[in-house]
Amino acid sequence: MAVLVIADNDNAHLRDATHKTVTAAQKISGDVDVLVLGKGAKAVADAAAKIAGVRKVLLAESDALGHGIAEAQADAVLALAGNYDAILVPATSGGKNFAPRVAAKLDVAPISDIVEVVSADTFTRPIYAGNALETIQSSDAKKVITVRPTAFAAAAEGGSASVESVAGADAGKTRFVSEEMVKSDRPELAAAKIVVSGGRAMGSAEEFQRVIEPLADKLGAAVGASRAAVDAGYAPNDYQVGQTGKVVAPQLYVAIGISGAIQHLAGMKDSKVIVAINKDADAPIFQVADYGLVADYKTAVPELMDALSAAGK
Amino acid sequence: MKVLVPVKRVIDYNVKARVKADQTGVDLANVKMSMNPFCEIAVEEAVRLKEKGVATEVVIVSIGPAQAQETIRTALAMGGDRGILITSDADLEPLAVAKLLAAVVAEENPNLVVMGKQAIDGDNNAVGQMLSALLGWPQATYASALEVSGSTAKVTREVDGGLQTLDVDLPAVITADLRLNEPRYASLPNIMKAKKKEIATKAVADYGVDVAPRLKVLKVTEPPKRSAGVKVETAADLVSKLNTAGVL
Numbered sequence: 001m002a003v004l005v006i007a008d009n010d011n012a013h014l015r016d017a018t019h020k021t022v023t024a025a026q027k028i029s030g031d032v033d034v035l036v037l038g039k040g041a042k043a044v045a046d047a048a049a050k051i052a053g054v055r056k057v058l059l060a061e062s063d064a065l066g067h068g069i070a071e072a073q074a075d076a077v078l079a080l081a082g083n084y085d086a087i088l089v090p091a092t093s094g095g096k097n098f099a100p101r102v103a104a105k106l107d108v109a110p111i112s113d114i115v116e117v118v119s120a121d122t123f124t125r126p127i128y129a130g131n132a133l134e135t136i137q138s139s140d141a142k143k144v145i146t147v148r149p150t151a152f153a154a155a156a157e158g159g160s161a162s163v164e165s166v167a168g169a170d171a172g173k174t175r176f177v178s179e180e181m182v183k184s185d186r187p188e189l190a191a192a193k194i195v196v197s198g199g200r201a202m203g204s205a206e207e208f209q210r211v212i213e214p215l216a217d218k219l220g221a222a223v224g225a226s227r228a229a230v231d232a233g234y235a236p237n238d239y240q241v242g243q244t245g246k247v248v249a250p251q252l253y254v255a256i257g258i259s260g261a262i263q264h265l266a267g268m269k270d271s272k273v274i275v276a277i278n279k280d281a282d283a284p285i286f287q288v289a290d291y292g293l294v295a296d297y298k299t300a301v302p303e304l305m306d307a308l309s310a311a312g313k
Numbered sequence: 314m315k316v317l318v319p320v321k322r323v324i325d326y327n328v329k330a331r332v333k334a335d336q337t338g339v340d341l342a343n344v345k346m347s348m349n350p351f352c353e354i355a356v357e358e359a360v361r362l363k364e365k366g367v368a369t370e371v372v373i374v375s376i377g378p379a380q381a382q383e384t385i386r387t388a389l390a391m392g393g394d395r396g397i398l399i400t401s402d403a404d405l406e407p408l409a410v411a412k413l414l415a416a417v418v419a420e421e422n423p424n425l426v427v428m429g430k431q432a433i434d435g436d437n438n439a440v441g442q443m444l445s446a447l448l449g450w451p452q453a454t455y456a457s458a459l460e461v462s463g464s465t466a467k468v469t470r471e472v473d474g475g476l477q478t479l480d481v482d483l484p485a486v487i488t489a490d491l492r493l494n495e496p497r498y499a500s501l502p503n504i505m506k507a508k509k510k511e512i513a514t515k516a517v518a519d520y521g522v523d524v525a526p527r528l529k530v531l532k533v534t535e536p537p538k539r540s541a542g543v544k545v546e547t548a549a550d551l552v553s554k555l556n557t558a559g560v561l
Contacts, residue, residue: 100439104446109527128330303548
């Protein structure tokens with residue numbers, strides 16, 4: 001039994017979601033290979049080869065793969081699928097984009113966003129915005145699975161797998177036009193140890209930046225936002241935490257001016273410690289918060305900044 | 314051109330799903346059901362394409378119990394032209410749904426399929442990608458902007474880290490993200506008019522597609538409950554508690 005893990009990367013860096021997916025793969029089988037899809041991505045393949053327990057790394061490169069075009073990604077994976085019993089993909093926007101395509105071509109049921117490997121054919125995944133967990137057993141001979149990175153620990157470094165090149169693939173009827181990435185020096189939201197999120201209460205983009213960003217910087221945290229804050233234009237789409245945004249599980253999640261709708265909780269309720277600052281004592285966020293402060297953020301956040309300074313942060 | 318919009322009847326997004334005591338699933342008896350929010354966005358986009366003179370016909374399709382007809386009526390009241398209901402009492406898996414939709418596409422020959430990126434019940438985010446794979450069409454998922462011109466569509470997609478723009482040949486499958494548009498409310502006159510629009514009722518068996526489940530649900534459980542938290546009085550108190558918890 002062998003498992004193929006598809007690496008999450010941006011052509012230059014191997015992302016942490018890969019290490020977490022390798023951990024999930026190792027619960028299925030000891031024979032884990034990693035496939036890097038990209039363009040000019042040799043450094044990514046070398047980084048993947050250092051993950052402990054990885055048997056070998058395959059590197060497929062083409063222009064279309066460098067731009068994350070689903071048709072090319074699926075074709076590159078399908079070319080290798082015959083050698084594997086399971087294909088595991090990090091449940092990032094890129095992974096979720098091509099994994100179901102692979103499953104359909106193999107005529108197997110995709111298994112989305114698993115949070116636990118029960119056995120080689122049985123997995124647990126959240127449904128209904130995380131309000132229920134289903135345990136499902138697959139009868140397909142080959143399995144195509146996306147893995148929720150926050151649910152697994154990262155595999156350690158210390159491996160020395162070989163890297164070999166395999167065929168790339170083209171984009172078919174799709175052409176890359178452009179991309180526009182949000183520039184940020186803060187930690188990546190999905191992998192951050194601390195996340196500070198703001199909601200509708202901020203009232204404007206300027207206020208969001210004025211309140212949330214200094215606190216995030218003080219804590220070395222990533223910045224998140226509720227859908228209301230994103231829809232109102234206070235924060236970029238990419239900051240959204242929730243059922244339709246990113247799922248995070250940091251050590252500390254600080255929700256400021258966020259009421260705590262079901263869809264938001266779906267994205268953060270597995271955080272280790274949740275802090276809520278909200279002036280509405282009845283806000284649903286207090287039902288999941290470990291520490292709640294009922295106060296206007298306008299006074300509470302400056303006080304929090306001072307208290308952190310006093311504590312030597 | 315013809316646009317096909319698949320829609321799904323799901324638990325209303327404001328309702329908190331309750332797990333059945335026997336762990337066989339989520340209790341949907343007497344629970345408010347609605348159109349999946351992402352499907353509403355897909356319908357809205359298709360209707361806007363029609364209003365711009367790009368689309369000539371918007372066909373709504375749903376697979377589900379007889380009550381899914383209400384979901385189709387809602388889409389028709391928003392501006393869809395006619396509906397197709399494929400009745401099924403079983404909760405079909407994404408693979409089966411994609412195969413049925415591929416069969417509908419073969420019959421209807423649309424130039425574009427616009428659908429939601431995921432249903433808020435199964436949270437699979439798979440059917441659109443699978444449909445385009447089965448058809449051999451290009452896909453553009455998580456669309457936040459769509460511009461159709463001639464035989465191609467320019468689609469801006471929400472990806473981790475920002476936005477990506479792709480150009481795809483038609484026919485294609487586009488899946489809608491939340492930011493694509495703000496769906497309209499159906500007006501009362503349009504709701505009345507929608508009652509006269511045609512809905513063809515079909516059965517899964519009419520399509521000769523293998524819909525046998527591949528996944529067996531062993532159990533459905535409640536997620537672990539978080540233990541009750543405490544309210545703190547001051548920011549200083551909060552910081553000292555967080556220090557004690559070792560998370561700062």
